Amino acid sequence: MAENRKEDENVVFIGSKPFMNYVRAVEVQFGRDGCKEVIVKARGKFISRAVDVEQVVKHGPIRNSVSTKNIKTDSEEFENKEGRKVNVSTVEITLEKK
Amino acid sequence: MAENRKEDENVVFIGSKPFMNYVRAVEVQFGRDGCKEVIVKARGKFISRAVDVEQVVKHGPIRNSVSTKNIKTDSEEFENKEGRKVNVSTVEITLEKK
Numbered sequence: 165m166a167e168n169r170k171e172d173e174n175v176v177f178i179g180s181k182p183f184m185n186y187v188r189a190v191e192v193q194f195g196r197d198g199c200k201e202v203i204v205k206a207r208g209k210f211i212s213r214a215v216d217v218e219q220v221v222k223h224g225p226i227r228n229s230v231s232t233k234n235i236k237t238d239s240e241e242f243e244n245k246e247g248r249k250v251n252v253s254t255v256e257i258t259l260e261k262k
Numbered sequence: 263m264a265e266n267r268k269e270d271e272n273v274v275f276i277g278s279k280p281f282m283n284y285v286r287a288v289e290v291q292f293g294r295d296g297c298k299e300v301i302v303k304a305r306g307k308f309i310s311r312a313v314d315v316e317q318v319v320k321h322g323p324i325r326n327s328v329s330t331k332n333i334k335t336d337s338e339e340f341e342n343k344e345g346r347k348v349n350v351s352t353v354e355i356t357l358e359k360k
Contacts, residue, residue, distance in 0.1 A: 212309040215351040219337045223349075235333040237355070239317045251321075253313040257335070 174199065178206040178214045186217045191226055194261060201233065204257040207240065211255045218257045233260040272297065276304040276312045284315045289324055292359060299331065302355040305338065309353045316355045331358040 173196075176189045186204075193202045206214035222230060236256045244250050271294075274287045284302075291300045304312035320328060334354045342348050 209307075209310050211313050212307050212351065215309050215335050215353060218335060219349070219351045223337065232335065235335065237313050237316060237330065237333065239321065251317070253310065253317045255313060 174201055175203045175205055178204060178210045178217060187220050187224065190217065190221050190259065194226055194230060201258055201260045204259065205255065207254045208252045211253060214255055214257055218259065221259065229262050230259050231262050233258040272299055273301045273303055276302060276308045276315060285318050285322065288315065288319050288357065292324055292328060299356055299358045302357065303353065305352045306350045309351060312353055312355055316357065319357065327360050328357050329360050331356040
């Protein structure tokens with residue numbers, strides 16, 4: 165359980181909050197002791213935003229110390245409000261300390 | 263020049279046409295003789311759509327014969343209508359024949 169919590173701290177899930185909140189969240193994570201990786205996750209229309217966050221981090225103050233380790237896409241099935249099963253695309257962008 | 267043309271034929275650039283047009287375009291490319299790779303490209307808000315296209319292709323009729331080889335993100339600078347330089351995120355999803 166402690167292990168799970170530690171893992172979650174390295175994840176920034178992209179939603180509809182102000183854009184720079186997410187950029188700062190990634191930068192703050194990398195500023196923490198022992199943080200080697202931060203995973204930016206998003207679903208559906210927020211995938212474009214996740215790439216924007218990745219790009220802004222990689223051109224911002226910590227640009228010389230982070231690189232993209234891996235980008236993974238997938239689909240998730242969930243039930244919408246009408247009870248119909250729909251698929252949504254997902255992305256996981258793993259940034260690592262150089 | 264012939265080389266360039268051949269390369270372009272393997273690229274599907276995602277925009278605002280009906281969604282299934284792009285899915286079919288990828289499937290048609292893979293159906294061509296000697297086609298080993300198709301690159302799905304998108305910029306800005308169309309990045310989410312590019313991932314949707316990739317996922318639908320990978321769950322459709324040719325699901326058993328294609329896999330994702332590489333996903334690359336980047337930024338491009340361009341001048342907007344007001345003459346201001348702005349950055350846009352880009353994605354290139356390379357699908358390959360298994």
